[in-house]
Amino acid sequence: MKPAAFTYHRARSVSGAVGLLAELGDDAKVIAGGQSLVAMMNFRLARPEHLIDIARIPGLDTIVREGDALRVGALVTHHAVETADLGPDFRVLSEAMRWVGHLPIRTRGTVGGSIAHADATAEWCLLAVLLDARIVVEGPAGRRSIPAEEFFQGVFTTALEPDELIVEVEFPRPAPRATLTEFAERQGDFAIVAAAVDPDAPRVVLGGVAQVPLRVPAAEAVLAAGVAVAEVGEAAAAAIDVRDEPGASAHYRRALTRTLVTRACEEARTR
Amino acid sequence: MSEIQLVELTVNGERHDLAIEPRRTLVDVLRHDIGLTGTHVGCEHGICGACTVLVDGAPVRACLVFAAQVEDADIRTVESLAEPDGTLSDLQREFSAHHGLQCGFCTPGFLMLAEGFLAERPDATKEEIREVVASNLCRCTGYQTIVEAVDACAARRRSG
Amino acid sequence: MTREPRFDRTGRWVGASVPRREDPRLLAGRGRFVDDIALPRMLHAQFVRSTIAHGRIVAVDLGEVRAVPGVVAAFTAADLALGDITALLDRPPHEFVPTAMPVLALEKVRYVGEPVAIVVATDPYAAEDGVEAAVVEYEDLDPVVTDTAALADGAPLVHAEAPRNTLVDVSLFATEGIDDVFAQAPCVVRVRTKTGRQNALPLETRGVVAAWDDRDEQLHVQTNTQVPHQVRTVLAGCVGLHEKQVRVTVPDMGGGFGQKCVVGREEIATAAAALRLRRPVKWIEDRRDALTAAFLAREQRYDVRAAFDAEGRILGLDADVVCDMGAYSCYPFTAGIEPLMASAEMPSVYQVPAYRVRGRAVTTNKAPTAPYRGVSRPQYVMVVERLMERAARELGIDPVEIRRRNLITVFPYTGVNRITYDPGSYRESLDLCEQVLHDEGWYDVRARAVREGRVIGIGYSCFSERTGYGSGAFAQRKMQVVPGFDISEIRMDVSGTVSVTTGTMSHGQSHETTMAQIVADRLGLDIARIKIVQGDTDRITYGWGSFASRSITIGGSAVAAASGKLGEQLREIAAHLLDADVDATELDGDGGVRLRDDPARRLSFAELADVAYLRAHLLPKGIGPGLTASASFDVAGDGTFSNATHGVVVELDPGTGGVQILRYVCVEDCGVAIHPQVVEGQCRGGIAQGIAGALFEQVTYDDAGQPLAPSLMEYKVPTAAEIPDVAIHHLETPCAFTANGAKGAGEGGTIGAPAAVLNAVNDALRDTGVELDDTPIARETVHRALESALENAHV
Ligand SMILES: Cc1cc2nc3c(=O)[nH]c(=O)nc-3n(C[C@H](O)[C@H](O)[C@H](O)COP(=O)(O)OP(=O)(O)OC[C@H]3O[C@@H](n4cnc5c(N)ncnc54)[C@H](O)[C@@H]3O)c2cc1C
Numbered sequence A: 001m002k003p004a005a006f007t008y009h010r011a012r013s014v015s016g017a018v019g020l021l022a023e024l025g026d027d028a029k030v031i032a033g034g035q036s037l038v039a040m041m042n043f044r045l046a047r048p049e050h051l052i053d054i055a056r057i058p059g060l061d062t063i064v065r066e067g068d069a070l071r072v073g074a075l076v077t078h079h080a081v082e083t084a085d086l087g088p089d090f091r092v093l094s095e096a097m098r099w100v101g102h103l104p105i106r107t108r109g110t111v112g113g114s115i116a117h118a119d120a121t122a123e124w125c126l127l128a129v130l131l132d133a134r135i136v137v138e139g140p141a142g143r144r145s146i147p148a149e150e151f152f153q154g155v156f157t158t159a160l161e162p163d164e165l166i167v168e169v170e171f172p173r174p175a176p177r178a179t180l181t182e183f184a185e186r187q188g189d190f191a192i193v194a195a196a197v198d199p200d201a202p203r204v205v206l207g208g209v210a211q212v213p214l215r216v217p218a219a220e221a222v223l224a225a226g227v228a229v230a231e232v233g234e235a236a237a238a239a240i241d242v243r244d245e246p247g248a249s250a251h252y253r254r255a256l257t258r259t260l261v262t263r264a265c266e267e268a269r270t271r
Numbered sequence B: 001m002s003e004i005q006l007v008e009l010t011v012n013g014e015r016h017d018l019a020i021e022p023r024r025t026l027v028d029v030l031r032h033d034i035g036l037t038g039t040h041v042g043c044e045h046g047i048c049g050a051c052t053v054l055v056d057g058a059p060v061r062a063c064l065v066f067a068a069q070v071e072d073a074d075i076r077t078v079e080s081l082a083e084p085d086g087t088l089s090d091l092q093r094e095f096s097a098h099h100g101l102q103c104g105f106c107t108p109g110f111l112m113l114a115e116g117f118l119a120e121r122p123d124a125t126k127e128e129i130r131e132v133v134a135s136n137l138c139r140c141t142g143y144q145t146i147v148e149a150v151d152a153c154a155a156r157r158r159s160g
Numbered sequence C: 001m002t003r004e005p006r007f008d009r010t011g012r013w014v015g016a017s018v019p020r021r022e023d024p025r026l027l028a029g030r031g032r033f034v035d036d037i038a039l040p041r042m043l044h045a046q047f048v049r050s051t052i053a054h055g056r057i058v059a060v061d062l063g064e065v066r067a068v069p070g071v072v073a074a075f076t077a078a079d080l081a082l083g084d085i086t087a088l089l090d091r092p093p094h095e096f097v098p099t100a101m102p103v104l105a106l107e108k109v110r111y112v113g114e115p116v117a118i119v120v121a122t123d124p125y126a127a128e129d130g131v132e133a134a135v136v137e138y139e140d141l142d143p144v145v146t147d148t149a150a151l152a153d154g155a156p157l158v159h160a161e162a163p164r165n166t167l168v169d170v171s172l173f174a175t176e177g178i179d180d181v182f183a184q185a186p187c188v189v190r191v192r193t194k195t196g197r198q199n200a201l202p203l204e205t206r207g208v209v210a211a212w213d214d215r216d217e218q219l220h221v222q223t224n225t226q227v228p229h230q231v232r233t234v235l236a237g238c239v240g241l242h243e244k245q246v247r248v249t250v251p252d253m254g255g256g257f258g259q260k261c262v263v264g265r266e267e268i269a270t271a272a273a274a275l276r277l278r279r280p281v282k283w284i285e286d287r288r289d290a291l292t293a294a295f296l297a298r299e300q301r302y303d304v305r306a307a308f309d310a311e312g313r314i315l316g317l318d319a320d321v322v323c324d325m326g327a328y329s330c331y332p333f334t335a336g337i338e339p340l341m342a343s344a345e346m347p348s349v350y351q352v353p354a355y356r357v358r359g360r361a362v363t364t365n366k367a368p369t370a371p372y373r374g375v376s377r378p379q380y381v382m383v384v385e386r387l388m389e390r391a392a393r394e395l396g397i398d399p400v401e402i403r404r405r406n407l408i409t410v411f412p413y414t415g416v417n418r419i420t421y422d423p424g425s426y427r428e429s430l431d432l433c434e435q436v437l438h439d440e441g442w443y444d445v446r447a448r449a450v451r452e453g454r455v456i457g458i459g460y461s462c463f464s465e466r467t468g469y470g471s472g473a474f475a476q477r478k479m480q481v482v483p484g485f486d487i488s489e490i491r492m493d494v495s496g497t498v499s500v501t502t503g504t505m506s507h508g509q510s511h512e513t514t515m516a517q518i519v520a521d522r523l524g525l526d527i528a529r530i531k532i533v534q535g536d537t538d539r540i541t542y543g544w545g546s547f548a549s550r551s552i553t554i555g556g557s558a559v560a561a562a563s564g565k566l567g568e569q570l571r572e573i574a575a576h577l578l579d580a581d582v583d584a585t586e587l588d589g590d591g592g593v594r595l596r597d598d599p600a601r602r603l604s605f606a607e608l609a610d611v612a613y614l615r616a617h618l619l620p621k622g623i624g625p626g627l628t629a630s631a632s633f634d635v636a637g638d639g640t641f642s643n644a645t646h647g648v649v650v651e652l653d654p655g656t657g658g659v660q661i662l663r664y665v666c667v668e669d670c671g672v673a674i675h676p677q678v679v680e681g682q683c684r685g686g687i688a689q690g691i692a693g694a695l696f697e698q699v700t701y702d703d704a705g706q707p708l709a710p711s712l713m714e715y716k717v718p719t720a721a722e723i724p725d726v727a728i729h730h731l732e733t734p735c736a737f738t739a740n741g742a743k744g745a746g747e748g749g750t751i752g753a754p755a756a757v758l759n760a761v762n763d764a765l766r767d768t769g770v771e772l773d774d775t776p777i778a779r780e781t782v783h784r785a786l787e788s789a790l791e792n793a794h795v
């Protein structure tokens, strides 16, 4: 389990990184915290010939409150968010971090890396869709900002072009009552099913039941109606389209969805 | 074999100039290029935690970091804990007193995990300690005595 | 609650939880594990492994491999021409079919991950580059992936010589009239269960450093094995050296749990490469290989019936056991290890008057198996404990009470399986365990739970664990290589300090401390002056290593006996020098010999050693120079049985099927605990592994035999968040024939946990009509059980 050989590049600026990406093409990959990428490289499931280390690009590791919005730099680590004082408006971000792997993963793994990696059960991906985040990316043609729902396109695939870099994730509105909960057999594992709700938006987002973090409008409508929380869970369970897979049947995923959405709503109501 | 890169690492306060392939992970460089074999390898995919070291004070999986990424960071390994004359640190002594190690293979990882965590959270409760101890795997102890050792160390440090 | 020890302890070391002597170096990161070893000009090996489960090797092309930068050599089986590894039982052909395990696959591959070629390079990265460049052409054969497929009519054969893919098939005991017993019994219950394949998963993977030493004219193999002498024998045979030309030493070991108590093919191949290249070669198994290609264990299927009378007394057991041993027989135990253990010992702690068992080992296209901590006992104990609970339910008897009615209480007890059980505290441990859970209020919690809408259950397991299998006990298994005894040699040096050899091999069990405690008491010498020597075939005459909880019982007894002999020598010399009768002398407990009636007249060991070595002319007639002694120990009878009761409280989450252990109580009796803290450590660690088997871990394959759990993401070793604290209570029934009254303590935790957890889960499910017998218990299965009960309640 040793990675294949590569050439190491250290980017000093966003434009430098983007330039390298454009120049080196498909053989190049960005490395941020490396907590997904290095594991895949050790299994030789990823074998970039060039690795562009963006970790030292200045200015990408800040969390800034701007009016209603919170702008989280791509290089901000999970642990930095976990320990940041984001106030009641964005506490869901800090709280959700305890579900991301374990402390030594969180000290290096980054927000930008999680979003770019686009695991459909990753907490950051759920949170981005839950809070209508905009993913700010920069490429040779300059910056653009992509709504989270459009950003995630399929299994580990996103709207990011190969020569683009995520520079920031912008959370446009406070979500003081938003919550996230999930279920796995073992602490720190990726969830079998994860559920996030924001009663104020309203939003119901699921991880583990589709190829991307999934918004469930049918459940959002029930949530907006302010009826019993169990009905929101029921609506979410009824709305999803899941198949039997080794380790978890469709029926079970639906049941977990029902339970977790209900519990997330219960938690939200206490706020 | 690919090209060789010059990498400068600071480990336990000591500087090392290395000419290595960039694909070498930090844990392999610590163990095999620098000769600090106290840090162990148990999985090379981030789950077991046997390779946990401190990078700028924070516990990190040394198998998921390339040495080239952590130039001019302050890296600390298990070898930094005891005094040069071999006197064990308070944390190490608690591990021994509570029988928090059997084969000892996981131990350096747990020590560095706890060292980094307690530095940031000296007031951690036992439940919080348990949650952090859950970051690493131990196949021998059943964890209880590791949790107890870390908790006892934290308590002792708090009481001065 | 600890009962007052009944055993007469004369010394101050045995029984004390002294600081472990292993700790300082391990804590400081100064241990020496196999991957810490670096030798000049050392090379690194990795293996080209089969990518298919079953096939004929058509061609192996290593041309490209040898061209990879950094690769120094690459060898196939044909290049190295090594002998096979073959483990044998002395049983007739209808009971046992011998099969050979080649060091590298030659004609056929039989599992994904089977080594086909070895690549040797200047560093492990380049070795892996080399492995990627290998081209192996296979002709696919249909794989046999499950035990049922293996036994099916017309199944493809994993080994041509083994019809019906059956390596071992024994029918034992068959008490006369057993069919009538079942026909007439008022209550017959049945358990059919399948237990998941597991990986013992020592945190340190397997590894070896081998180097030919021209000066010693020896191949020096440093390997993390539990059985160094057996590795030497097999290695010498495979590469064609005399045993004296092979030295096996064992560095610090990061656990083993049985996975390292068999001879590995990779350690032989690596040594052969070192021999061929005349350069040191290291192989360190990576975790993917450790999860897919290392020795596995525990995949068994049981169909067992038990007959009871109306009062809940067991009348008979009728069992069929099929163990899926994977592709090969392991050395030295053979594929018989699991079925023979289960067949011999299934009656467990109960007075079973009639017994019949058929035990089979089938071969499949999966990685082979080795003994894993507990060996079959976690499984059959689970089956027997489920049978007890099921009968209790059928007969309306309390599950603890039904056990009480059946436990062996009069010792020694010779069972229907012809094994004689030495005294234990079977009944007492159960009573105490139940009492603890009552006193702690868990029965109230369970009662309240129903009202509170919580789902809580309590479960127990009672079991004993045979420890200290002597040669006689292993011979009953009809192994052709019969482990059992141990030899210890003790040597006192000029300064009066001693080094003591043991043929056992600590890999986490603290023998450097506990063996030294035994010596310390025998000689009356501070443990700081005692060095334990293990894991070196040049320094140790012969040993069987560490497995089957044999180390303290057998190895410790040998160490004690050798120490005793040295003590006699010291007294003889002292008597002569003090001009007294030997009978008038005694060891003074403080590193010297004194006169019993005149304690001021004393000679320290250093003074005696000074005479023995430096002024030998002063020695009494008939005593030669030097201070050495050796002794061996074997267990004549059936070994000694440790025992325990585990009590578990679980809570189930109806919303997710989640299983949380609220309380775990273990009442154990391993005779005299040499080091109580170490015993507790063994219990806790064992229980964690047992819980892992009950609730978390499983090695799975797809229909083509491809492993589905190649990483620790899928193979779910539980963490501190899942493993509960364990409250341990000790009872002490000393063993009558081991040196210190000690019984083995290495495996009990693992044996008792699955049964107790499963029973607790089933107790929690008591109102659902669902009973779960398979492990690991899937959360989805728990969820479905609770869900169906809810639905039924609503209609
Ligand atoms: C044991 C373990 C458990 C884990 N558990 C969880 C979990 O429960 N939940 C969870 O969400 N995650 C989990 N992770 C993954 C972890 O959160 C990663 O940190 C995260 O997925 C990726 O962030 P990174 O900075 O480490 O990215 P890297 O690994 O460096 O990169 C990941 C991918 O993103 C690309 N990339 C990185 N940064 C950028 C950028 N700024 N712009 C464009 N592309 C970029 C890389 O090229 C690469 O393809 C776990 C990881 C491990 C090892």
Ligand code: FES
Pocket (backbone or CB within 6 Å): B040, B041, B042, B043, B044, B045, B046, B047, B048, B049, B050, B051, B052, B061, B062, B063, B064
């Ligand atoms: S070796 Fe790094 S986490 Fe296991």
Ligand code: FES
Pocket (backbone or CB within 6 Å): B100, B101, B102, B103, B104, B105, B106, B107, B137, B138, B139, B140, B141, C203, C254, C255, C508
């Ligand atoms: S002490 Fe052996 S793995 Fe933890």
